[in-house]
Amino acid sequence: MINSLKIINRDHIRNVELLNLSKINIFCGKNNAGKTTILNTLSGGSEKFMLGEEYSFDEVWSFFVKVNTKAREELQDEDYWSDNLLEEYYSSLYLILEEYNKPFYFIDDLLILTQQVFIENKEEGLYETIYKVIQEIIGQYDIFPYLEPDNIISIPANRFIEPRVNYSTQQNEIKPTGEGIVSKVFFMKNQLAGTPELIAYLRMKDQFKFICDGFDFDIIQNGDGTLNLMFTNPSGDWLNAEKYGLGLRDLLIILYFANSIDNSNVILIDEVETHLHPDLQRKLLHTLRESSKQFFITTHSNIFLDSTFVNKIFHVTFDNQINIVDATSRSGLLNDLGFSVSDNLTSDLIILCEGPTDKPVIEEFLYKFDLMQNYNIKIWPLGGDIMDQHDLTVFSESYKIIGLIDLDPGSGVIRQRFVDNCTDNNIPVHRLKRYAIENYFTIEALRKVFKGQISQDISTIDTTIKLEDQIGINPKKNNRKIANNMNVADIEGTD
Template sequence: MNIQGFGIKNFRSFDSDGIYLDGLKKINIIIGKNNCGKSNVLRFLQTLHSNLSDLNKFPNDIKNQHRRNGQSTILNLKVKGDNLPHNKDKFRRANGFDYNNFLEQFHNFDVNLNSQSINLPEQLNDLEWQQLIPFQSAYAQASAQQLLSKINESWKQSIIQKVKSTFKDLIYIPHLRVIKEGHQFGDSNSSINGSNIISKMFEMQNPEIGNENARDKFNLIQTFVRDLINKPDLEIEIPHTKEEIVLTIDGNRLPLDSFGTGIHQLVMLCSTLVIHDNSIVCIEEPEIHLHPELQRKFIKFLGKTKNIYFLTTHSNIFLDSRLNTSIYHVQNDGIKSTISHANRTTRTFSILNDLGYHSSDILQANGIIWVEGPSDRTFIIKWINLIDSTLIEGLHFSIMFYGGRLLSHISFQNEKLITDLIPLLKLNRNAYVLMDRDGFSSKTKINLTKRRIKEEIGDRNCWITKGREIENYLTEKTIQNWLEVDKVKINPDLKLEEIVSKIHKNKYNTAKTKYSKEIIKHITIEDLDILDLKLKVKQLTNRINDWNA
């Protein structure tokens, strides 16, 4: 797809102000309540594709008009100026207009699909004929109105061609899906049917000479299904009758229909997406019949294909993807639908409310790191980023505070419930705890509470600092650069407060959060080579990746 975004006006639930999907990426997820209008985005794309050969036939009936307003559907595109027909030589000689700026900017065009007319950028209407000549070289001299007419015709043809080339390869997969000989893949709007899939897979399984690459696609489908049901020796086969898909597992040959609906759906979907590569693919509710694990595997599979996707969904699993995704939140006020590009941090609660989730249903990350306070969080995020910058707080993990003495009231036991302790694993089964060793020397025994927590949660989910406190992982170089002094002596049994008070007029403990944010600016990857810091941070990032696998 060679455009960054598009808008829709006067179509079903979208009024004359319309909606715009900007920042398009490989996977574009459209989310919202039932009957809010999210499926209308996919219906528009499918209807546009079906009428590309003759856009005049784009339906303008009561069913497709916004509240029967009688107005034609409009496709809004942003096109960069240098992609529009113009005379580059005359641009260089022109004056009185900032042409270079015009060429670099994106310009909005409303394309009336029934009349195939466009609107020109308003700034062109204010130009004299001499200034318009670089946009249209058909006349040496002409009135401004004649030039504008020629520019409009030239640009209209260019933009209509762009629409056709962009949306020519598109498939629409509705929420009702069947894969049998002679049965439609979906409803009457779908161009895919069961026999198409089976026949195409048969061709990939038995490619003609010179088309051996088709076998690679077949192998990709087979590899995915093997991973899906954890059977590395699985074989997919299309018999010569081309009536069904057969799976051979543990020496048994069984038709695909013998497996559960979830596996049946995924094999069907993934086969279709491999067959139709380099396409725009619209899928209604891909999560149907798929439990969360299969949904995650399906998302990963999308990343291996060459398509651009538009998905409608009610599943929060698709919000948790680390792939190249954009999320759009559709809302309806009873008159029209609006759409917002959903930033995960600013719109999370609104989206989850629309999906019908309660706080007890889901937590905003796949695991929790428990630390004593805000300054510990500052250091942990910095260290994680140095080891694995792809991990994002709030998406792949959350950090929560237990606060010094609260630790004695916390339990990480899953089996045994102790009445006076908080069973934190009920909040999230993936938990990791960071605790200061404390004590006056490295020989001091860890107290009973910390030993209990370590036993309950296990060594791989617990980090007790090797130094006295987390600040003892700061190197002499880091402290020197922060305090702007030539020499600092670090002792793993000495509190940072005691070190700072000897050099700095302010006490560290009076503003730990503020100072920690200053300190991390001086921490580099080399500063992880102190005590067991690098080892522990790597273990922690491995655990986070396990949570998100």
């Protein structure tokens, strides 16, 4: 299992460290952010990235003790050598390592610190010797061994299983796209009891039936030697795979590699949710958690962004280069608050408003200005009376977000605390210039919705008085209908 890895200047990715990886590692982000590029980089082998482990201060210093002993042997005949020279440099290095005050993951972290000590003291010759010794000792001791990744299988988003194949020509060719899997699974099915192949096949069948609520698969051989992939529904009707949607075939590809008995212990899956209903996604995630393999997955699905069930969530963005940020802790907090993690990580803009009845008004107004059609804008109600109690740090980091609050002086203290909280987290806030969002409704739109319920004596809406007190009707349940009956001219020129 890969513990940590560093990608340096590869495929638009600049010096990215992915630390403390575990069983299920998720990459999410907008389309074209670079998620697939990351998987392609990982599948390219160790020449594209550096693997690491977490090492304590004591482990690192033990390593340098070995370096010290070897360096003494190398330096005895150098003109600049003195008995105290190496001790002086190692004293400086010890202090720097203590000040580093975080775990070490990659050998180049140590090389940079070592270079800092020796180059600052103008002894480049000494540094060159130490550097050479470090490289020699890396290969001789367990500390910082040369790490090779396990064999990696990369399942692309564009995957497909042919429902009919010729067994004689396909059985030895297995590809992550799905080619060869039908023949291979047929081979596994026909092995002797107790063999690893048959055990893996039976496990796949159990997982498939669990995920698909009773649907099953089988592969039969026709008289001409061709193989047919078949699916059955819970009532027991068997049909050729081509009679069903692509979701069952996509699932079979993923389950094959999750159960394969070769030495591919790291599985990359691009757009894991493709063709799968949310219920199937949830059960697939549960199944992958039980696997012995490690997974790196790209997704747009909120199912795979719940930190209760996945180990790591990375948010991917593109701004002249691919940026990867660990969003695992923020995901957990958002889930606890009841907000959608995928909204927070993939939106162009998030608007924090007071209550749920404000949301449809904002949506209708944005739609009239063609903003909802052209941008991914999410509106999250915080609850007017408790809006000052939310931890806004989970929203603010790296995402475009604004707050929108009423002018209503009745809850002025709560709103001011909310504004102060937003200011502390660099979230801009706009306070409406009217009593509440309903005070932007026109009398014409109100009459269209409430018909004759509004007195003819009312010709305009006072922007400083609660709307319900003016018209004698609580409009909130009809907020979307009212906003829908307004036009752009009604909104233009207002704040």
